[in-house]
Amino acid sequence: MTRNVLISGAIVIDPTGERRVDVRVSTEAGTVVDVADSLEATADDHHLDASGQVLCPGFVDLHTHLREPGKEEAETIETGSRAAAKGGYTAVVAMPNTDPTQDSVAVVEFVRQQGVRAGLCDVYPSGSITVGRRGTELTPFAELAQVGVKLFTDDGNGVQDPQLMRRALEYSKGLGVTMAQHCEVEQLTEGGVMHEGECCAHLGLPGWPALAEELMVHRDIELVRLTGAPAHFLHLSTARSVELVGAAKADGLQVTAEATPHHISLTDELLRSYSAIYKVNPPLRTIADVEAVREGLVDGTIDAIATDHAPHVKATKEQPLDQAPPGMVGLETALGVAIAHLAMPLADIVAALSWKPAAIAGLDELHGRPIAPGEPANLTVFDPGVEWEVAPALLASKSTNTPFVGVPLRGRTVHTLLAGQFTVESGEPTR
Amino acid sequence: MSRSLLSIEELGEVGVRRILDLADTMAEVNRRPNPKVPALRNKTVCSVFFEDSTRTRLSFETAAKRLSADTMTFAVSQSSLSKGESLRDTVESIGAMGVDAFVVRHRSAGAPWLIDSWMQASVVNAGDGWHAHPTQGLLDAYTVRTALNRPGGFDGLRVVMVGDIKHSRVARSTTAAFEALGAAVTWVAPTTLLPPAIDDSTRSSSDDLDAVLADGVDVVYLLRMQKERMTEALVPHLREYTMRFGLTPERAQRLEPQTLVMHPGPMNRGVEIAVDPAELQGAVITQQVTNGIAVRMAVLFDVLSPDADQEALS
């Protein structure tokens, strides 16, 4: 292994701006060591010609389901990390709806150790808001914060009890952590398999009304106003949800939000195929909602793109809609979907994939950093113009439930470096 | 891939007319002392009913037998599905026994489409969740066509459909079939029993049955009102439902004698229909059942005969 990696010819996009410079990384030190308009290659350099490509801080996913412990048949921390690396991610926040739930130090430590052992991506477990995600008792936030947990969510479900949510916000306030909400009022979505709208009425399927999300977004915004604690909104999917968050930010409230690649590109019309590949929570919505969510990313109301990568064993998705579990994989296609569907400067797209989520996740000491000497070398090199289509059989993820088959994608990761070492080189994982 | 019948929309107006014309031939067969023809004698038709329904299943099996097909029955309670076998494995093992057509009823919308994508055999949708029940739509259209002597189509015909539209696959398919032939269909129900997000520009609906009847109607179609809807807080009480939406003796009196009264069965007497149909001149409820056999014979014959354009290939 050479001591350095020299990346030359790339456009470098980082929090400080956009420039064309050469960058040298020390594999040994795990940091960037040299940045200049032009760097000569030496014998110690593994030289990458990145002309026409973009070099940026590695992507950070706020919302990944790694399924381990509990559902290793769908994905493991190792296979999920590999999928993340292939997608250009150097860090993922692992969702806590594992079995057992990530509500104790033991489980959190296990997940983090598995991530270290796989060595393909930095895995940061999140904690649940309530023990077992049962919605009745609070998780020991301080204990988990001590071992590095920064985000807490009952994702998979929303916290239904407003009193409990208020307590969660109040209690966690001083701990430097953030509550993140999967907004869904369950009494309004009982049995729902797709967005409640005209398509749903026509197909005779039980619906998941937009109001079920918006009502909880509204509630939690008011709770933030009351308690002064910060909150993050997971996978926003409706126009009105985006409106509510925009108004809250205008009021100076400390709220952040994310949206998934599928909610900026796909609509409920896809459910006419009855294929459970398109079943997801919150569901795919109307074109008006899709456009509003895109707009939210463009104007910054929505801070980050987060995949909500949710692997499922193939047979479970080959069931009738009401029996199949919701969820889509997304780590490997996020960049391609974002560039193809967002009318946004590339630098803003990179921000939404990298340093903005890093800040929300409290990881910005290590990830989403400016590319400068001394900074940790968690980097991604991608080709912003290449057009491609996803082949489920070639995904690194153990599961293949991607909704993007046949959807044209633009932009693809070429190399990913974690602490100065390749996790993906020339499009292939290194282990 | 052979032909399947999954929904009225996919059948289209051309297909609906084709089936109804075929049903005339089948109805004649049914009038004979020995109502049987050898048309499907080399074929096997398997009923796969994941949801209980004796009458529809019997109707299909009778239809298959009258066309001399061999029949197989698969009813869920006796099956391995309760042992956790997946839908796909269940259907594929049955298919391995040599089935030409599956007649499928499932409580999940979309299940017949899934089965159709996995199997070479033809699939006939006998009802999926709240979504579609195309053979019901066809037999209802056939009943109106013959009772009102309207072989050309239903232009100008005014149909009122009353009841739990939201949860009714009959409502969706029968409405689609009537509209494919040119009828105007109005849905009447309390808002809680109408599908959400109805497009007013394409769908006429109302919660005032008396007002709609007063405007004049040619067909009144009553849907079954399930007692469970009360516990789900969709209607306060069945008595109130009958008062607002039931065919009471008083409302029946206000109908023109030639107005057809229809019901997919089984009837909840005293709820959606509070008169004796035997006393209603326009009631064609038993004809619907009789026609069901002819229509299902037509459907089975249609899906198991090759497409006219396939001839060009051979």
Place this chain on the structure above:
Amino acid sequence: MTKRVLSPEDVRRAITRMAHEIVERNQGLDDVALVGVQTGGVWLAAALGAEIARIDADSCVPVGSIDASLYRDDIGIRPVSPAAVSELNADVEGARIVLVDDVLFTGRTVLAAMDALSDYGRPMAIQLAVMVDRGHRELPIRPDFVGKNLPTSTDENVAATPDGVTIT
């Protein structure tokens, strides 16, 4: 390329001759019924019926039709759509049925028509009248009354109507 082999007058003369043959063969037309095979034989059955009524004014030979499409042996191989609803207008049981078709070729249509007929009852006898016998039989079926014997090749198409008989 279409070739006309029989003119409308030829067809008229053949109908008259066949009608006489039917009357002679079935002395006493009491139990006789004409049944045209849908769709091609319907016009001919009607024409024969009218001619018989002219020959024997007191007779009352019913004319009906039968659709054999549901009895064919090639369902599932070739597209088949029932042509029209059968309307026998006569009681098959114990009757002498004269099955009428426009063109006799392989014989399979006639076989199917006989199968169909037997589902209505047991006739005393079945006779077959056709305007054209074009040969190439695949079954042991022969007509009792023929308008014209016409040698053809299998790739030709023969049409027989009141306006004449043509080969294409």
